[in-house]
Amino acid sequence: MAKAHVTTTVNGDAVEFLCDAEQTLLDVLRDELYLTGSKEGCASGDCGACSVIADGRLVCACLMLGVEAEGLAIETIEGMADGDQLHPLQTKFLEHAALQCGVCTPGFLVAAKSLLERNPDPTEIEVRYWLAGNLCRCTGYDKIVRAVLDTAEEMRGG
């Protein structure tokens, strides 16, 4: 079967790619566009390591087909910093040591950014439930939650 031709936007740039019908968006990002910041931890939507934002919605890239990206605006971890300026979440994750191995970190950052865009003043419980779809096996989540709450406060101008 011929590959599908897909036109989309990734981190603000117009992108075209060819993909097989069964290739997921995650496969396309990693294997066709070499954007390997999104990780495959499970390929079943359980770990959140491949979290991306598609037209404003937080999704697991492993649960979307590449062809479904047609016409959408996709945001990945690679687009999170603004030039050489880290996003406040990225800075706070570093300050709070909210990562150990770091493989889940891109997914957490993308998911947390999506949370703060919707809710600039989340409670600890809200942070914990919003991030419940992102698995971290190293940190026990403590420092991640603190980093997100601290970022929210800073971004509110607290």
Place this chain on the structure above:
Amino acid sequence: MARVVFIGNFRQLAGGDAEAEIAASNVRDLLRRLGERYPALAPHLDEGIALAIDGEIHQDALFSPVRPDSEVCLMPKIAGG
């Protein structure tokens, strides 16, 4: 003479002895003499052992010093995750 304590299955290999007095200045001497005294133990002394010399664990350390009044525990090597 250093007092050697056999831990775990090393006791079985030492003919049931719980302890032995061995004159040695370092681990290599100590292992050599142990092997001479306990032939059944000898093949096990090359690999897979750890020594606690006065409480401090030494693994693969032939030239670690052993003092005349040292307590040396012969035990299985320890790894970890």
Place this chain on the structure above:
Amino acid sequence: MAANSHGKTNGSTRWVGTRPVRPDGVDKVTGRARFGADVHLPNMLVGKVLRSPHAHARIHSIDTSAALALPGVKTVVTRDDFNDLPSEFVPAGEMLINYRDVVRNVMAREKALFEGHPVAAVAAVSEKVAREALARIKVDYEVLPHVLDVVEAMAPEAPLLHEDLITAGVEPAPTTPSNVAKVVEFKLGDVEAGFAEADIVIEREFSTQPVHQGYIEPHACIANYSEDGQAELWCTTQGHFVVRGHCAKLLGMDVSKLRVTASEIGGGFGGKTVVYLEPVALMLSRKSGQPVKMTMSREEVFQASGPAAGTRVWAKVGMTNAGRITAGEAVLKYQAGAFQGSPVQPGCMCAFAPYDLAHVKVVGYDVVVNRPKVAAYRAPGAPQSEFAVESIIDELAKRIGMDPVELRLKNAAKEGTKAAYGPTFGPVGLVETLEEAKAHDHYRTPLKPGQGRGVASGFWFNIGGETCATLNLGEDGTIALVAGTPDIGGSRASLCLQAAETLGVDVERIRPLIGDTSTLGYTFLTGGSRTAFASGMAVIEAARDMIRQLCERAAKIWDIPVDAVEWIDGEARPAGSNAGEFEPLSLADLARLAGKSGGPFVGRAQINAQGAGPSFGTHIVDVDVDRETGRVTIERYTVIQDAGKAVHPSYVEGQLQGGAVQGIGWALNEEYIYDDKGRLQNPGFLDYRIPVCSDVPMIDTVIVEVPNPTHPYGVRGVGETPIVPPMAAIANAVEGALGLRFTDLPMSPPRVLKALGDARVPKAA
């Protein structure tokens, strides 16, 4: 010499104990860091593994012709491609290893011994073609009866995994094979006499389920074997030197012809200390003449990489009415998986380690079953045996109405205590963690109605081992630090801090790198909580080596004797009668003058670090149990642990928090569920449920610092001990909440509901 004046534990430190942003941090928050699966090579093929659908089956034949005929398939590998290796226990970095088993675990030979056991592998132009090729391989299996349970596997009539396995450690040696690979026994004093002194004796039987390390990054590698017999391997591993050794052995290569680079590693916890895909990828690359990339799916990770051993533990503890423990005894039966080598030995040694006991006897059985071969998981073997003992200790405390922390304090091992596993402890911090627990706000805060509080202590040895490090001084006075232990949780930060402290320079001037196997001498893996300790020692040695060179050079430049030069605050200063005679020469000055004055500065160290400091911890947990659903909620959790010295306290806290939460998963939810054919029913994160963010509260930490005298700054390992206490602490808390003692893990909602139901049913008279 002057350099020796640096790095003493007494006195304040400038860098050790601070919390700078980790040097690899930005790469990890921007998606730039390259993990195992993040590399692509030109002309690369995709490798996939065909796995046994049966838990136990004889393999009569493997027909790969249809797979090879498929366009795009470049090569197929089976058992025929690997030379068999004789049964011989040889040193291979981590404990003893039997390459006869390793070669069979990597690719099944006579039999498939667990569901997921590799049977063949293909390399093809795409994943799609590779999958189709796997479906075309015909394997003629003769399905055999299987056994999963450790006790059933020990029965005389049990199906035999290995027809030639004779139990070791038994005199006289048995004449018939069994699934019991080894019996180990640890004895101290006279356990019968000890129990005779007791007023109260409690014995219980416990069980724990196999649990997976659950690293978020699946195993992945790329092998690139060239026609001249040399190869490069990129992989996610805790120890690339160990991978090199195993792969070279399995492929019949010189180690110098195999260069292994450790990628960034997405979690390991002990599970990435062995080889699975790597030798297969190398073989596929050798046969195809192209680079081959292999990754495991999450399902494959669960089916075929090593969990922690499931266990059956019987334990018995005796105590006087005054709260003095008189004797401890235990029998440990540990699942090894398909090949021998469970961590039952350390399990035996750790079981009673927190206590000052005169009489101990522990017997352990290493038992093969039709499950994936177990791998190390954080303090391998200890959580299972200490769960049993710490549960009984709690019950004993309740029996005499003594506070459980008080009871532990009364019996705690301390400096000079003859450890239950033999040696005499040097300075250790158990008493300090218990005192901190007693004084902690958590322990003094009253519980809400219906809640329960539990405490438990835990122990792990920690290790040292072979370790190299290099410091390369750049021409501008900045430094490249090269270490050989993959950084799994922030260790590059801690190594830089130790180097900065020793050299007396700003930590920002040191950039770390994990060197590949050709750039550094043999370095044992990241494991055994050894990295901050042993690589730390190596880095300190390398820094001292560089300081010696710098002082010698300054002496030459000033034309004064070398012993008249001292290294203070990152610069060479004339000392003694020459003091003040010359302007000090900073690191940057000397770097600039290096070329003209004798050449570059490279500090090196190659050591076998001895004298790792054992580590103790005490955990406090409050739980609430939903009587309707059986769900146990962790309301509050505090970890107190002796770190010796916390080099980067944030990452020490992170180890304590992460270990505790892994323990919470082990205690409450995680288990492997098999069907009656021995097939894993929950090989995914949806059904194998590790704790998620909303399952846990903040994890409070208290770092106790009882310095390890063998390390210049007092460092002990910290990574493993935190997973030891949670299971007992939580079981003790649940007992407090419900009045029901759980001896079988996990305390999942169905089990808790069942126990609540059983408790409600009036017992027959």
